[in-house]
Amino acid sequence: MHGLTFDIAHLLAGSLVVMSFVQLYQDRLSALINVFAAHALVLALSVAWQAFAQVAPHLYITAAIALVFKAIIIPVALRRIIVRLGIHREIETVVGVGPAMLLGIGLVALSMVVMLRVTADADPLAREDLAFALSVVLLGLLMMVTRRNAVSQVIGFMSLENGLVLAATGAKGMPLVVEISVAFSVLIAFIVIGIFLFRIRERFDTVDMQAMDRFRGEQR
Amino acid sequence: MAVIRELAIQSMQMLLVLFLAPLLTGFVRKVKARLLRRQGPPLSQPYRDLVRLMRKDVVLADNASWLFRVIPYFIFAATWIAASLVPTFRSGLMFSWSADLIAIIAVLGSARFFLALAGLDAGTSFGGIGSSREVMIASLAEPAMLMIVFTLALIAGSTQLSTMAAFMNSPEVGLRVSLGLGLIALIIVAIAENARIPVDNPATHLELTMVHEAMVLEYSGRHLALIELSAALKLLVYFSLIACLFAPWGMSPPTTEPLPLMAGVAAYGAKLVVGGVLLAVFETAIAKMRVFRVPGFLGAALMLALLATLLRFVSRSF
16 A cells, blocks of 8 residues: 555545544534534545545445435435424533543544454554544444434434444445445435434424433433 | 854844744734724834833832742743744754753743733732633643644654654655644644634733733733733744644755755745734634633644544554
8 A cells, every 4th residue: 555545545534533523522403414414525535535545446336325315415304304393503412522522532542442452464454444433433322322412313323324334445345235225224214213303303392312211200 | 163153043043033923913913904804003013012112111010029020021031932942944953952842832831820920910800810711721722732742743753843844844744634633733722822812812901801911911011012022922933833843844954055044934934924814814704712612622622632642543553
């Protein structure tokens, strides 16, 4: 692997981690959706660069899927949903931004330690991709845990899936069929969750997940 | 003879930064004014202010201690030392063995410590507010700054500014995500340290928003002139630091030939102009933050710097 090719792959994968942190930092829903679109855009760029670097044309299709679905369709749809739910100005977090970022740094450190130990003799490109992908996945999980609002939990889920795509492109040899089906299942999950959002809202007059805790009698 | 030439170049750098610092401040003000479609003060205004302040009498508070009188000189000296150690137009200056990044941060940090003491010394409430806010900002900015230094030192293999600049100029640096993160974090820290707009407004005397101005409220005459000059110098230090670490192009090699030196000075001037315009555009485009949002802003710098250090370890083996 030549220096520059590797450097650009590293830069794009690293920026995906940074975008995950930007997501954690945003507490306004509409800004969060913009950041999610940027997250998907960086993912598409990164996958396209991997396609170029590994000379694997089918990865271009993966990049196109990421670009069209995750950077355009899903953010637009999410924006419509929050406008219709009337929550596009809402601010919500369970833990503050600072502790969430610290936890995120801890998770990134954890995934680096794990991946660098486990994959000591792997191809350097795949290795660093896996390390970054694991941190994006963990940060997506963290996002789902630290947010109260169902919409931002959905965004956390989607960015987690972005991490999986990054891992798949780095690992060489994930068949295209699997990738396409993963992309579509995420889309379907998104539709189901979207319908659920409206149902939850009908039932409880809010998409705040604490309301559901109360309903189950778990809190007070 | 060689020693004398080296000394001459070192003192040229000292005088250059001293001369350029008010010009840079004036330039940023001018660009900001033009962006707001105002005429703005002329570029020489900061010099005139300094000369006028130098001529005026000093008015001291009744209960000010000796510390209050000594501190302006100390702050000025510390900032000037920092400014003359950062390589600007030529690497490998005579005293560059002492131009350690950590040492420069320590010098600037001690200047800030004494400024905060001066704010408390006269016993007015504004000074107290200013000092407490300044220390709060410092307690967040300095860890971030140190993390940035660690990242850069890990990448360049040295904390010596000349060596680091030479490394950054060589093609083996490549495109590194850690460096990008470090640059963003350093810019955030520089904005906070220099009391620029999202953190503090250098042009205001509104009591609820000021940090730096609140601390120096009791100063007058030549003391105030020195403090203003050191504030301008500090801005120049951070500009030079960013230019030296992230854009060392055009810096003259350690030589005494006049031609490369002139080219180095010209490149440095161009970098300052670009940086000044960018700062002015940024400051015009953004609104000042509430004081309680500043920890979040600086926390982001700390996070970015930490992340840069972590990501550095992924690319370690190549």
